[in-house]
Amino acid sequence: MKIEDISKKSEQLITIKPEDLMPLPYPYDTPDADPAMRELTQDQKNRYEASLDGVLAIGIPKPETKEIEEELIRKFLSGLAKLLTKENNWTFLQPLLHSLEYCVKCQICNDSCPVYVASGKQEIYRPTYRPEILRRIINKYLKKQSTLSLKLTGSDIELNWTLIARLAELSYRCTLCRRCAQVCPLGVDNGLISHEIRKIFSQEMGIAPKELHESGTVQQLKVGSSTGITPKALGNIISFMEDEIEEKTGKKIKIPVDKEGADILLLHNAGEFMAWPENTEAFAIIFEAAGINWTLSSELVGYDAVNYGVWYDDFQFAKIALRHAEVAKALKVKKISVGECGHAHKAMMVIADRILTGDLNIPRESAIPLLADLVINNKIKLDPGRNNFPITLHDPCNMVRLMGIVEPQRQILRKICPQFREMEPHGVDNYCCGGGSGFAIIQSMNFPDWRSAISGRVKLKQVLETFQDVISPDIPKYVCAPCSNCKGQIRDLFNYYSVFEKCNIFYGGLVELIANAMVDIEKPFIEWEWH
Amino acid sequence: MRIFLAILTYFSYIFIIAMYTIKAAKYLKLPVHLRWELYPVMHEENYQYGGSYFEQVDWWTRIRQKRYLRGFLFLLKEYFVLGEYFQKHKAYWYFLYPWHIGFILIITFHILCFFGAVAMVFGITISSSSQSITGIVFYYAILFTGVVSFVTGAFGSVGLLIKRIYDENLKQYATPLHYFTYIFTFLIFISGFYAWYFIDPTLSEYREFWKGLITFKFIDVGCGAATHIILFNLFLVYLPYTRSMHYITRFFGFCLIRWDDEPNMRGGKLERKLQALLNQKVSWSAAHIKSGKTWGEQVEEPKMRS
Amino acid sequence: MAKTTLGGIEMEIDEDGFIQEPDKWNKEIAEDIAKLESAYPMTEEHWKLVNYLRDYFLKYEIAPPIRMLVKQTGLDLKKIYQLFPGGPAKGACKIAGLPKPTGCV
Numbered sequence: 001m002k003i004e005d006i007s008k009k010s011e012q013l014i015t016i017k018p019e020d021l022m023p024l025p026y027p028y029d030t031p032d033a034d035p036a037m038r039e040l041t042q043d044q045k046n047r048y049e050a051s052l053d054g055v056l057a058i059g060i061p062k063p064e065t066k067e068i069e070e071e072l073i074r075k076f077l078s079g080l081a082k083l084l085t086k087e088n089n090w091t092f093l094q095p096l097l098h099s100l101e102y103c104v105k106c107q108i109c110n111d112s113c114p115v116y117v118a119s120g121k122q123e124i125y126r127p128t129y130r131p132e133i134l135r136r137i138i139n140k141y142l143k144k145q146s147t148l149s150l151k152l153t154g155s156d157i158e159l160n161w162t163l164i165a166r167l168a169e170l171s172y173r174c175t176l177c178r179r180c181a182q183v184c185p186l187g188v189d190n191g192l193i194s195h196e197i198r199k200i201f202s203q204e205m206g207i208a209p210k211e212l213h214e215s216g217t218v219q220q221l222k223v224g225s226s227t228g229i230t231p232k233a234l235g236n237i238i239s240f241m242e243d244e245i246e247e248k249t250g251k252k253i254k255i256p257v258d259k260e261g262a263d264i265l266l267l268h269n270a271g272e273f274m275a276w277p278e279n280t281e282a283f284a285i286i287f288e289a290a291g292i293n294w295t296l297s298s299e300l301v302g303y304d305a306v307n308y309g310v311w312y313d314d315f316q317f318a319k320i321a322l323r324h325a326e327v328a329k330a331l332k333v334k335k336i337s338v339g340e341c342g343h344a345h346k347a348m349m350v351i352a353d354r355i356l357t358g359d360l361n362i363p364r365e366s367a368i369p370l371l372a373d374l375v376i377n378n379k380i381k382l383d384p385g386r387n388n389f390p391i392t393l394h395d396p397c398n399m400v401r402l403m404g405i406v407e408p409q410r411q412i413l414r415k416i417c418p419q420f421r422e423m424e425p426h427g428v429d430n431y432c433c434g435g436g437s438g439f440a441i442i443q444s445m446n447f448p449d450w451r452s453a454i455s456g457r458v459k460l461k462q463v464l465e466t467f468q469d470v471i472s473p474d475i476p477k478y479v480c481a482p483c484s485n486c487k488g489q490i491r492d493l494f495n496y497y498s499v500f501e502k503c504n505i506f507y508g509g510l511v512e513l514i515a516n517a518m519v520d521i522e523k524p525f526i527e528w529e530w531h
Numbered sequence: 532m533r534i535f536l537a538i539l540t541y542f543s544y545i546f547i548i549a550m551y552t553i554k555a556a557k558y559l560k561l562p563v564h565l566r567w568e569l570y571p572v573m574h575e576e577n578y579q580y581g582g583s584y585f586e587q588v589d590w591w592t593r594i595r596q597k598r599y600l601r602g603f604l605f606l607l608k609e610y611f612v613l614g615e616y617f618q619k620h621k622a623y624w625y626f627l628y629p630w631h632i633g634f635i636l637i638i639t640f641h642i643l644c645f646f647g648a649v650a651m652v653f654g655i656t657i658s659s660s661s662q663s664i665t666g667i668v669f670y671y672a673i674l675f676t677g678v679v680s681f682v683t684g685a686f687g688s689v690g691l692l693i694k695r696i697y698d699e700n701l702k703q704y705a706t707p708l709h710y711f712t713y714i715f716t717f718l719i720f721i722s723g724f725y726a727w728y729f730i731d732p733t734l735s736e737y738r739e740f741w742k743g744l745i746t747f748k749f750i751d752v753g754c755g756a757a758t759h760i761i762l763f764n765l766f767l768v769y770l771p772y773t774r775s776m777h778y779i780t781r782f783f784g785f786c787l788i789r790w791d792d793e794p795n796m797r798g799g800k801l802e803r804k805l806q807a808l809l810n811q812k813v814s815w816s817a818a819h820i821k822s823g824k825t826w827g828e829q830v831e832e833p834k835m836r837s
Numbered sequence: 838m839a840k841t842t843l844g845g846i847e848m849e850i851d852e853d854g855f856i857q858e859p860d861k862w863n864k865e866i867a868e869d870i871a872k873l874e875s876a877y878p879m880t881e882e883h884w885k886l887v888n889y890l891r892d893y894f895l896k897y898e899i900a901p902p903i904r905m906l907v908k909q910t911g912l913d914l915k916k917i918y919q920l921f922p923g924g925p926a927k928g929a930c931k932i933a934g935l936p937k938p939t940g941c942v
Contacts, residue, residue, distance in 0.1 A: 003703065043839070044852065059852070075816070086562050087811040094561040095788045102777045102784070105704040106627075108619050123703070132704060154706030182569055185615040186777045187784025192567065206817040215939035218819070223898075227940030233897035240905050271941030274902045306941060314565075315820050315829050322830050335589070341941070349585060350566045353795050357802050357809070361795060369588045404570040404583025404792075428570045428581030441941055445852050484941040530904075530914070 001123045003132055004156065007163040011045075012054050013124060020120030022457055025464045026471065027502055035496060037453050038446040049165035053124065055450045057172035057442050058201075058209045060165055069161045072205065076164045079204025080134075081142055083196055091314050091354075095189060096196050100135055103128065103188045109180035114431050115173060118457035125173055127180035127190040133157065133167060134193060168207060171197040175436030175455055176311065177397045182428070194437075198312040208312050211441045216308040217316035221323070225270040225304035226441075234303050237273045238296070241281050248281075249521045253288050258331065259295035265333040266294050266367065267324065267348075269341035269484035270304035276487060279340060282511035282525065286371065289380045289518065295331065302327035305344035310351055311438045321352035325360040335363040337370065340509045342396030342483035343436075350403050366399070368482065368510070372408035375415055375514060382517040386524065387417045389476050391513075392466045394423070394459070394490065395430035396483035404428070409482055409510055416517045423466040431458045433481065435489025451489065452496035460493055463505065473504040476528060482510040536740075536760055537749040543764035550771035551779065558783055563804050572790045573602035583792060591794065602790060606782055610635065623698070626690025633684020633720055637763070640676040647673055648741035657738055670733075677734055678727055684720035688713045712773060719762045726755030843869040853927070855937040859894070862934030870932045875922045883920055883932075886910055890933035900926070900935050 006013060018034055027033070040050055049060040063069040082088040083096070109127045111117060116125040123129060139145045139155035150156050157163070174194035181189035201207040210216075220226040229237070238255050245253050256262065266287070272279045287294050297303055301323040309317025328336050338344050348364050356362070374380055393413055399405045406427045413420045425431070433440070434456025442451070467477050481487050490507045499505050506528055515525040571581035574597040584590045609615075613631060616624040647657050647669045656662065657669045692713035695705045727734060736756045743750040752760065795801050809826040816822055821829055840847055844865030849857040854873060856862065867887060871877040879887070889910050893901045900906075903925050907913060912920070921928030926938045 078816070082815060088813050088815060090562040090808045090811065091565045092567065094558075094564045095567050097558075097561065098780060098784045098788060102774055102780050104774050104777065105701070105709075106616070106620075106623065107700045107704065108616060108623075110700060111619070128704060152707050152711075154704075154708070178569060181789075183615055183619065185609060185613065186781050187789050189567070189569075189788075203815040203817050203820060206819075211939060219939065225940060227938070227942055228899040228936070230898055233899050236897060237902060237905070240902070240908075244904070244908075269941050274900075274938070274940070274942040277902050277904055304940075313819075315815070318826070319830050350568070354563070354565045354801075354805050355809075357795070357806055358797065361797050361802075363589070363591050365588065365590060366585060369586055373588055400581065401570055402568070403585050404572065404575065404577075404581055405585050406570075406580055406582050407577070408586055441939070443853070443937070488941055 003123075003129070004136075004158070006124075006133060006166055007158040007160050009162050010051065012051055013166060014053050014122050016053060016119055016122060016454070020122070021453065022118045022120065022461070024457070024461055025468060028460075028464070028497065033497075034453060035449075037449040040446055044445060049169070051162065052166040052169040053122075053173075053450075055447055056169070056445045057439075057447050058168055058207060059445065060168060060207055063161065073159065073161055073164060075205045076200065077137075077141055077159070079200035080137065082204065083200055084138070084142070089196075089199075089314075092192065092196060095192055099131065099188045099190065099192055100138070102186050103131060103184075103190075104186065105132075108185070109183050109188075109190060112179040112183045113174075114177070114179070114434070114458035115175065115455050119454050124170060127174070130167070130170055130174070130197060131190050131193040133163070134197065167197060168201050171195075171201070172209065172437075172439075172442075173455075175397075175432045175434065175439055177432035177436050178401060179429075179431070182401060195311070199314060202313040203315065209438065209442050209444075211443065212308045212312055212438045213316070216306075216438075216441070217313070217320060220301055220304055220306065220308075221316075221319060224300040224302075226306055226308065227270045227274050227304070229270050229273060229303070231298045231300065231303075234273070234298050237277070241273075241277050241284070244277065245281050245285060248523060248525065249285060251285065251288070251521075253284055255284050256295040257298050261332050262293050262295035263334045264292060264294040264337045265302075265328045265331055265335070266296055266337050266339060267305035267344065268296075268303070268339040269306050269344055271306070271484045271488065272339065272341075273303075276484070276509065278512055278525070278527070278530075279484075279509045282509070282515035283339060283367070285515050285518070285521075285525075286374065286380060286511060289520075290374050292370075294337075295333065297327050297331060299327045299330070302331075305338055305341050305348070307344060307347040307352075308438060308441075310343055310347040317347065317351065318355050321347065321355050322360065324348060325352075325356050325362055328362045329359060333362075335365060337365055337367045339367050340482040340484065340511065342398035342485060345396075345405070346398040346402050366405055366408075368399075368405060368412075369408045371511065371514065372411045375412045380514075381519045382416050382514065383519045384416045384418050384517060386517045387513055388419060389478055390419045390421065390467060390470045391417045391478040391480060392421050392423045392463065393426065394433060394463075394479055394481040394486055395426055396481070396486050397430060397432050397436055399483070400430055401428045409480075412510065412514065413480065416513060421466060423462045431462060433459050433483075433486040433489040434493060435485050440485040440489040440492070448492055449496070452493045456489060456493040459490070460497060460499070463499075464503070467503065467505060471503055473502060475504060477503070477505045478513075478526075479505060479507045480510055480513060481507055532757070533749045533751050536752070536757060537744060539761065539764045540744060543767040547767040547770055551776065554771065554776055555779060555783075558780060562808055563801065564788070566791060566793075567788060568792045569789050572792050573605050573785075574598045574790060575792070591796075602785065606785055610778075623694060623701075626687050626694055628687070629683035630687025630691055630716070633680045633687055633716070636676045636680030637684060637720070637723075640673060640680055641763075643669065643673045643676060644737055644741040645745070647738050648745050651738065651742045652746060658733070658735075673738065674734055677723065677737070681720045681724035681727065685717055685724060688717035688720060692717070708773070715762075715766060715769070719759065719766055722755070722759040722762055726753070726759050730755040851937060853931075853937060855931050856934050859934045859936060862891075866934065867932050870934075874928050874932060876920060876928060876932060879932075880920075882912065882916075886912060886917065886920065886929050887933045890930060890935060894933065894935050900930050900938060 113127045119125050136155045136157040171194045176191045178191040216226045307320040439451045571578045655666045657666045661667050695701045736752050740752050812825050871879050
């Protein structure tokens with residue numbers, strides 16, 4: 001395949017064959033261990049732009065007329081032009097230009113990309129591929145370089161709808177884990193380019209995966225949460241949680257909601273309430289035991305820490321970040337603490353830091369250092385013997401590589417999990433779960449299969465390798481993933497490969513392990529049947 | 532010829548300095564951006580494992596010690612090691628490294644020629660048998676940097692050319708300019724080598740040429756040296772049109788982007804800059820963005836229940 | 838978006854078969870979806886779950902957390918998967934005419 005083939009019309013630019021995929025360790029080291037990836041139906045292929053790799057993350061409807069198609073091409077170019085101006089994109093202009101202008105195409109980043117490697121090194125997934133396409137378009141259509149100059153700089157490319165539709169999908173084949181950027185000796189960030197391409201589509205053309213935009217940020221701003229939880233539903237779920245806590249621990253705990261002047265406003269990813277309430281319950285149990293003055297909020301957006309804008313749209317991002325700050329301000333809390341959600345960590349502490357000014361710049365921190373303080377300094381009584389099973393830690397990219405929270409979670413695990421073992425590589429060199437940048441919540445058509453078989457493949461390999469000596473299903477094992485998105489991805493990945501059935505590997509968060517070790521709770525907190 | 536060589540040399544040096552300055556200024560004038568750092572951040576206390584100040588409870592109340600020097604030394608060291616390539620792509624490093632050493636040394640060689648010329652103006656003789664230690668040091672330093680740069684640079688140029696042609700990953704993304712650059716640099720290094728080995732083994736011609744440049748008493752040089760000087764000067768003019776600025780922007784990129792973990796504090800200088808940026812009008816045309824309004828005006832009025 | 842006939846009327850469904858107008862839901866529609874979800878014929882236990890989901894949805898405009906569903910219907914996860922091979926979200930919720938789950942769930 002040649003780089004410029006992206007604009008050549010064909011049914012599919014690439015087709016991934018099972019034999020291309022990176023091999024997996026035992027018990028997935030046989031040729032038939034991989035489930036067959038679902039193909040789109042002919043009808044779906046007819047209706048959507050699926051000519052990249054036969055997978056759909058966005059699912060752009062095919063333009064009905066030539067005029068619509070031409071309008072879309074015009075819009076793409078105008079969006080690209082805006083991306084390069086400081087009024088419209090001061091937020092990322094310097095990093096973007098740096099990456100566009102100073103890549104020397106040495107390809108040293110290639111093998112750090114889990115998607116590229118897992119797919120059997122498909123050209124289109126190479127971390128330098130998207131930037132190359134974008135650079136060529138800029139040189140030819142915005143800078144309008146001469147034919148000779150285009151030839152010399154290898155910038156010839158034909159901009160047409162086929163290319164644009166493929167590029168849109170392609171920007172959702174990178175999890176923005178930024179491992180490629182980490183190895184670049186020149187500071188070039190090819191992950192950022194995927195992020196910026198997504199912005200052209202969302203901010204100029206109104207094109208984004210439905211799960212991220214319409215039922216994501218738009219729904220969050222409108223009804224309060226991207227899960228659809230309304231303040232009323234939240235009330236019901238919280239009383240359910242209180243009942244569960246009592247049932248499981250015998251403790252009667254009143255979960256504080258909208259408590260004005262509390263020290264901490266705890267923000268959870270609302271997905272936890274729906275799918276993993278044991279996580280939010282564990283937080284309540286631990287905070288109560290430690291005597292922390294905290295509260296949840298039941299204001300719109302105030303009970304959902306997520307901010308999907310961080311993956312595709314600066315404006316949706318800013319709207320949600322501001323809303324979080326307003327909620328905290330109205331509650332007069334001392335600080336916001338973010339629960340186990342990686343992207344909310346980065347969104348709220350790192351990215352929003354330069355959006356929030358004045359009295360909206362409320363101190364924001366991760367809950368993990370606070371938890372580490374409670375555990376290390378024996379502020380709650382714990383018995384590590386209760387966590388005596390093999391356990392490893394999956395690092396959410398957003399917490400480690402992208403914001404440097406590496407040790408506190410390890411301090412906790414070393415103290416309360418006698419059989420804790422690291423996977424390799426870990427910490428700032430970790431691999432993405434495969435569900436980063438919104439992938440974990442994209443549930444439509446055959447995308448879930450792609451993110452299990454391709455983007456999650458290296459993670460599965462790591463987990464299996466880490467537990468190879470105890471791989472027998474007789475031994476229960478635990479992957480600690482302190483992030484809702486990672487948990488969602490790991491759940492789907494494990495289901496896809498029947499990992500629980502074949503290897504007895506369970507997944508869950510960090511606070512569940514702390515609650516599980518608390519001496520004044522009689523029954524085990526972790527319920528292994530809920531895999 | 533004399534005059535031509537001198538003018539070309541002056542022009543090339545002024546040109547590259549001006550172009551690099553303009554490019555650097557353009558880069559530095561870009562507005563402050565949202566944070567997008569990558570760990571490890573070298574000036575942080577726990578840089579060994581990539582830790583940040585976010586690992587502390589109430590991090591905003593603690594005084595941070597930023598070790599800028601550590602980051603600076605790290606970047607500086609990498610110029611002379613190219614460690615990432617050594618670890619991840621050795622076959623490439625074997626050529627890339629000598630090529631870069633060729634550049635570093637050829638630049639050092641010219642700087643030494645300049646200062647050597649200054650020394651000569653002050654009456655110091657530069658030769659292996661000079662009365663003055665300075666003269667001897669200059670003699671050997673110039674000879675060493677020159678010759679080693681010619682050899683390593685020429686070797687690296689050929690090696691990289693071959694690598695770009697035969698390595699599938701590199702070939703796919705190679706452009707005619709890549710090949711041109713390798714051939715061009717090969718000619719520069721090999722012409723220097725030729726002039727030294729066959730014509731001027733003590734490189735006295737170069738030193739005299741440089742003395743002429745700073746005293747405005749231009750001298751004639753032989754064909755070999757002249758070819759090398761012309762090629763090198765043309766190369767200086769060519770450099771700003773390549774990605775060579777990465778030597779400098781690498782510093783910017785690491786300090787201003789990858790390691791920029793500066794928190795925004797209420798009432799601080801950074802906050803004032805951000806407020807100005809948020810006051811710019813945007814023109815994005817998707818339905819959820821208010822085109823023609825500022826960043827600050829994008830957010831709907833808060834609808835707090837209580 | 839595609840259209841299909843469910844319970845004798847033309848209904849809009851998304852790519853994964855979730856109906857787009859939850860208000861139009863009725864038992865006939867549920868049974869037709871159940872056929873596609875290998876959950877047909879629907880027994881009393883099927884209806885217990887579907888009705889529970891439906892009632893919760895009408896009250897809170899959202900599906901309940903799975904743990905709540907299990908606790909309050911008395912059907913364990915294994916049983917739910919037996920009844921609805923697609924699982925509680927993609928099987929049972931779809932038959933109950935709820936929108937597809939969104940967000941990090």
